[in-house]
Amino acid sequence: MKVFHFLLALLLFVSCSRSLDIPGEDPVQQMTIDIGLLASDEMEGREVGTEGENMAAAYLVERFKDIGLKPMGTNGFYQEFRRKVKSNPHAAVAETGDPEIVGKNVVAYLDNKAENTVVIGAHFDHLGYGKEGSLYTGVPAIHNGADDNASGVSMMVYLASVLKKSKLKHNNFLFIGFSGEEKGLWGSNYFVNNPTIPVSKMNYMINMDMVGRLNADRQLALSGTGTSPSFKTVLEEENKYKLKLKLSESGIGPSDHTSFYLQDIPVLAFFTGQHEDYHKPSDDIQLLNFSGMRDISAYVYKIIARLDRAVKLSFTKTKDESTDAPKFTVSLGVIPDYLYDGKGMRIDGVREGKPAFKADLQKGDIVLKMNDMEVTDMMSYMKALAAFKQGDSAKLLIKRGDQEIIKEVKFE
Ligand SMILES: [Zn+2]
Structure with missing residues (x-):
């Protein structure tokens, strides 16, 4: 520019x-x-x-x-x-x-x-x-x-x-x-x-x-x-x-x-x-x-x-949240909005050519359900995603604006 x-x-x-x-x-x-x-x-x-x-x-x-x-x-x-x-x-x-x-x-x-x-x-x-x-x-x-x-x-x-x-x-x-x-x-x-x-x-x-x-x-x-x-x-x-x-x-x-x-x-x-x-x-x-x-x-x-003191801060080890995260074998091809704190998983971007793109998911869509698995936040989204494998399809309940719609994605 x-x-x-x-x-x-x-x-x-x-x-x-x-x-x-x-x-x-x-x-x-x-x-x-x-x-x-x-x-x-x-x-x-x-x-x-x-x-x-x-x-x-x-x-x-x-x-x-x-x-x-x-x-x-x-x-x-x-x-x-x-x-x-x-x-x-x-x-x-x-x-x-x-x-x-x-x-x-x-x-x-x-x-x-x-x-x-x-x-x-x-x-x-x-x-x-x-x-x-x-x-x-x-x-x-x-x-x-x-x-x-x-x-x-x-x-x-x-x-x-x-x-x-x-x-x-x-x-x-x-x-x-x-x-x-x-x-x-x-x-x-x-x-x-x-x-x-x-x-x-x-x-x-x-x-x-x-x-x-x-x-x-x-x-x-x-x-x-x-x-x-x-x-x-x-x-x-x-x-x-x-x-x-x-x-x-x-x-x-x-x-x-x-x-x-x-x-x-x-x-x-x-x-x-x-x-x-x-x-x-x-x-x-x-x-x-x-x-x-x-x-x-x-x-x-x-x-x-x-925090400007002469004494050092004490250190504490944290539970490494990423090691608790479920393992995935498939991906939806979206960028989740990690800062969204409403119910569901809000999509911040859709990657071209990936399952979400092919199913016409859009930026701003909020995923509420994957098949019968409730998606309330990032963690439940990851858990739901971890349940799928290549070749599976999933019905996604999506909130788009004021409407709730169903989209079917195929994981490949
Ligand atoms: Zn960077």
């Missing part, structure tokens, strides 16, 4: 927006610039190991330098890592002679001479031209990843600038732009195994991955809330931004906080939810909710401020 014109329009708009009750400038203008650049076609979707990703990493280094942070990688701000990729898809592991991808995390430090360090992270890599991991079926196209995850990166940089100016001194702060997240948490996994500060000194970790699409209901998903007993009250009491919090206790989830949780570090992961542009070239800047990002940033800052 024409990023420049959009930036111009937005700059005019933000000049009349309200100010924050935290130190520093209103973040919207700078976030617009950061995301405008990271999610521009010049960065070609920031796939790990590509020139586009190098550009994004270099940009992040510049931003951290501007703010006055210290390098804390292994080569200045950079921490390089290598991953062999299987050239034979049937091989169990990569073999000698297989190609190698070089990724780099960007690591910056705010040294307050404190005992412990709070880690704040966001991945900056994305899907490039969508060869792998894309949900888009057209010709190869740049996946700009404005929400996933230029949004989280811009928020991390903003928090860095605010924390640098703040009076919070009981912790140091480590900011990490992770690479290779989309391939399976490569960068965060490498970092926790090769940390540039001792893991034992990490107080807790905040992860921001897809935080740019706060919806009209202001739903914000927060995971890891059970990883420290200190979290829950603070999260509720500091919510002065009318955010509708959807808390989940587990420290395991599909993003970089998982790597830290597995090292027994309390984690909090922020997420504004799935959408139909997820992992598609249409995840662009004009669809982001900038005032939402401002409110979420302020909220994260308030949480950090409340």
